[in-house]
Amino acid sequence: MSDTEHNHVFTDSPAESPETDAARDISEVPAIEIINTVAVHLLSAAAVKCGLADDPENELDLDEARKLINALAGLITAAAPDLSDSHARPLRDGLRSVQLAFREASSIPDAPGKGPGEKLTGSVV
Template identity: 75%
Template sequence: MSAAAVKCGLAEDGPDGKGADYLDLDEARKLITALAALVTAAAPDIGNQHARSLRDGLRSLQLAFREASPFPDAPGEGPGEKFTGSVV
C-alpha cells in the first residue's frame, strides 16, 4: 500500500528530493490492481474488521490515482475497480 502511495505522488519531500519526483502512474496502477485483488480474495479469511481497514486504504489510493492522472479513467475502469467496483 505504501509503495502505491509513493507511485501516486504522495511521498513526503525529503533530502533526496520532492516526493512528487517518484510519481509513476503506470506502476501505481499495477500495484493498486494487485492490492485490490489480494484484499478481495483474502476478505473471507481475514474477517470483515480487517478487510474494512484495507478497503478504506485501497479506496484512498484509488481516489489519489484518479486525482493524479491527467486523463482519469471512466468510472469502473480505474485501477483495481474490476475487483472493488467504481470508487466515484
C-alpha cells in the same frame, strides 16, 4: 580458481542455513498477519507512486501505481472471505484512498469503473 570451478560448502545442520531459519520463522506467523503485511507494503508503495509521499514530483509514477493498486485489489478481494471485518475494513479503506489518489493524480482520468482495481472493487467515483 577458474571461472568454471566452484567451491561449495555443504552442512548437515539446518540451523546454519538462513533459508531454513526464515522458513521456520515464517511458519509461526498466522496467515492473516502475512496477508496484512503484504497488503500494507502494496498500499504504501502505491501511495508513494500516486504522489502521496514527500517528493511527489520525483516519485509519481502512475503506471507503477496502477500495477500496485491492481495487485492490492486482487489480494484484498481474494482474502476478504478469510479476514475478519476488523482486518478487511482498514485494507479496503486504504485501497479506496489510493484509488482516489490515482484518479486525482491522472491528467486523463479513467472512465468510472475502469480505474486500477475497480474491476474487482467497483467504481470509486
